[in-house]
Amino acid sequence: MLDILYTTLNKVPLITAFVTVGIIMWAAYALGKMTNNRIHGSAIAILIGLILAYIGGTITGEKKGISDITLFSGFALMGGGMLRDFAIVSTAFGVKLEELKKAGLAGAVALVVSVVIATVLGAATAYAFGYTSAVDMATIGGGTVTFIVGPVTGAALGASSEVIALSVAAGVVKSIAVMILTPFLAKVAGLDNPAAAAVYGGLMGTTSGVSAGLAATDPKLVPYGALTATFYTGFGCLVVPSVGYMALLALFGN
Amino acid sequence: MLIYGVALMGGCMLVGTFIGRTIGWLVGLNSDVGGVGIAMLLLVVVSRYLMDREKFSKLAQDGIKFWAAMYIPIVVAMAASQNVVAAFNAGALAFIAGLGSVAAGFLLIRPIAALSPKSAEPSLAE
Structure with a gap:
């Protein structure tokens, strides 16, 4: 059973990353609320991301944080240059x-x-x-x-x-x-x-x-x-x- | 259709990257000089043009807004893919140089921002 679950997650790395980041965002915004939003949820989410990068880097000894762990390889695509730049361009919509x-x-x-x-x-x-x-x-x-x-x-x-x-x-x-x-x-x-x-x-x-x-x-x-x-x-x-x-x-x- | 907005934005990015790489090539670099910035300017201008003529449907706009809303999650994924271990272990030189330039940057925001016309200020109340 566990094998099948692991294979499922590995077959669709980008989707696994979407789900994982979604959970991180939810946890981060819940934590942010606990500080009365004095620390913004997105700041906490980014910090969690960096901590995960540290953990991933320590475990694998490689260079790309959590995405070097096979299970989380989708992070490299989701947070890679292509989608990042695309999302940055989209933020220009509505700029005066x-x-x-x-x-x-x-x-x-x-x-x-x-x-x-x-x-x-x-x-x-x-x-x-x-x-x-x-x-x-x-x-x-x-x-x-x-x-x-x-x-x-x-x-x-x-x-x-x-x-x-x-x-x-x-x-x-x-x-x-x-x-x-x-x-x-x-x-x-x-x-x-x-x-x-x-x-x-x-x-x-x-x-x-x-x-x-x-x-x-x-x-x-x-x-x-x-x-x-x-x-x-x-x-x-x-x-x-x-x-x-x-x-x-x-x-x-x- | 939703895809129209996504395609428009993608088009801006392709043109921007092409121009950025052309500038890079002209100055002898095999890299993109400001391509994303050019794409952003293009999107600002083109979307304004279409909206003024009511040629930009709500759905098409939503195609762009989806990606704008995905921005922070994408940044979180990016943060999680950084080489944080190397930054931690690099030793004093990297820390002094890196942090020093960040400190200098923060100190300079106010003086340099003062160069832009003062009328920029009230708009932040929006």
């Missing part, structure tokens, strides 16, 4: 063009300022830990931009796999920190209107972090933040291995 126009300039400024700051911070941290070559600093700086920019930069510049792994880790720490911290810091940081959300998206840049962080804060703000964030990784991939690397090379030599 006027709001976007107002947020445009500030969002673009945030994008540029933040890519520079993240690269500098990452490179400086790398330097402090003894990674003093321009290639290593640019790669770890790229990882601090997002966990995609790091490996793209490292591959372009020929960094070692150890440094690339570090750059990915820096990006993943950033992305998860954004997911967890956003609902708590939103008020203090003034993140309560579309313009601020667009700036926030440009500053944080990690699409996964921004989309989860805003979902847990105020779902109405998601499209504004996601819109600027989707330009961040592309922009980072463009400037960090080129301008960023050349600047570091000029300053520190190879």
Whole structure:
């Protein structure tokens, strides 16, 4: 009997994921209610997701959280890039063009300022830990931009796999920190209107972090933040291995 | 029909991704530069155009709203598929660099948001 149940769940991984996530959402919103909605249900749901990812990663020793456990492999499809981006696009439905126009300039400024700051911070941290070559600093700086920019930069510049792994880790720490911290810091940081959300998206840049962080804060703000964030990784991939690397090379030599 | 909305949104995503990849190719990257953002802008403009002409049925809109409502569950599934263990075990360098840039980001929201016209503020009361 148990075998048949297991086979049933394994035959339809995506459906199993729908059901599991449905149960997680229900539990999370019930918990949220118990806190008088001071902690939003979606924030709890995302946190449960991260805990499951930790458990999955510990059990399997692989890289994709709970989805590396065969029974939950549907999570990788449900939470993968394709459906995520599709759902992000759908949130744009109902967005006001006027709001976007107002947020445009500030969002673009945030994008540029933040890519520079993240690269500098990452490179400086790398330097402090003894990674003093321009290639290593640019790669770890790229990882601090997002966990995609790091490996793209490292591959372009020929960094070692150890440094690339570090750059990915820096990006993943950033992305998860954004997911967890956003609902708590939103008020203090003034993140309560579309313009601020667009700036926030440009500053944080990690699409996964921004989309989860805003979902847990105020779902109405998601499209504004996601819109600027989707330009961040592309922009980072463009400037960090080129301008960023050349600047570091000029300053520190190879 | 419901599928019209889903297809419209899918069309926006295909065009956006195509443009994003073309931009990437033009600047010498094998990646998508802002494709999803372009798709979102397209959807905003196209859906507004159709709604102004009453060419956008309630059902077709529901096809898009379904996916918008699936957004948070999808994000939960995404969170559950992250390499959280690696982030935990990566050591001080990754933590300092990652958390430092997040802290800097939060500090900058207010000053940079101040650049956008003030009239953006009242609309949040809606």
